[in-house]
Amino acid sequence: MLFTINPNDGLPIYRQIMRQVKHAVASGRLAPGDKLPSQRDLASELVVNHLTVKKAYEVLEAEGIIATERGRGTFVAAGVPDDLRARGLRDIKARARDLADAAQLMDLDFKEYRKLTDEAWTERRKEKGERT
């Protein structure tokens, strides 16, 4: 995944890194077992002090979102914590609302709308199934 930071943001940089990891985990872009960049690599990618990345990883680890395995690296922990899942659901709900708005704006009826969402569901499932 690609990280970005913005020093003009009111959030400290370590919190910006944490927010992005949490968001990616909540939305499923990062799945349990996925590897995160090493502290050193992420620090040079973002051009920030490596201790800042270390701090972000340490807090994420304490919150149970990631886990470090000595010599192997840092991974997304198994079992997404409940509050993150709730946040993910809220996010999906908001997007579903946007999708419904867009469909209604185009005057689709419910059947047409369902056809599109069902197709997308099956398609994505199949693509993922074939990849693994």
Add this chain to the structure above:
Amino acid sequence: MNVVEFENVTRAYPKKVMALRGVTLALPEGAVCGLVGRNGAGKTTLLRMIPALLHPTDGVVRVFGLDPWESQEEVKRQTGYLSENEVLPNTVRIRDMTDLCASLYPNWDARMAGDLLARFGLEPGRKLGALSKGQNRQVGLLCAVCHKPRLLVLDEPAGGLDPVARREFLEVVINLLADAGSTVIFSSHILSDLERVAQRLVVLHEGLILLDRPVDELKENICRVEVAGGIPAGAKELLSGRKGCFHAVQKDGALRITLACAPDEATEFLKRLLPEAPDIRAGNAVALSLEDIFIELTGGRL
């Protein structure tokens, strides 16, 4: 042991101008400290005392536990120093500079120097006088970091450089930190750059330390609040100058205040200062960037 120590340091210039009026500061091993302050605040004066370029008028300066003037060789051998105002001799070639550094510093890393020259696109045979301002600064940086100094002192090192050169500069410093764990003190007016590197922020104001705090803690404990309705009479006057309130402005029935608390604690914090204050809605308390914080801290004081 602290790598750098200032104890009640003062410095007077002719005509009784006091550049420093009693500064006490300690940097433990591995600390990365950003030094900010308005022009004339005393930053350069402070930093020049570390590599024995300037004597304090009073007080004590210690570097690696030593007096930098009495132990110049030992201090300078482990210190990298780069300043915006540093003038390198025009007729000398880049190669002569790196050769000189290699002979001065036992830890000089010739490979690192070669890598940086290539990265910056600098021809070793060129004379310093023929280089641009940015290239000159790159040579200065190279000389300051390639002996993997235990202490790195940077005085407005990226002043006048373009954004790409500044970013390259930061990358070099950040890599040095990760490799060598150096202690760094770094002055800059570009707070967004400083935040990428520094963990601790020291604000110097009129020769005194106004604030010395971890950057994260500072950012997490200050917010700007807008109150649109239900403002008690005389709120601005009641809040102005109170501890915990940096700034209060009232205009067209709205009150804008800067408080020393996290955004989600704004209601509670404000009620402690002004019990009849209304509740603050979540969106009306926002965290500030370091630059805004700096302006809040020093801007209104002149």
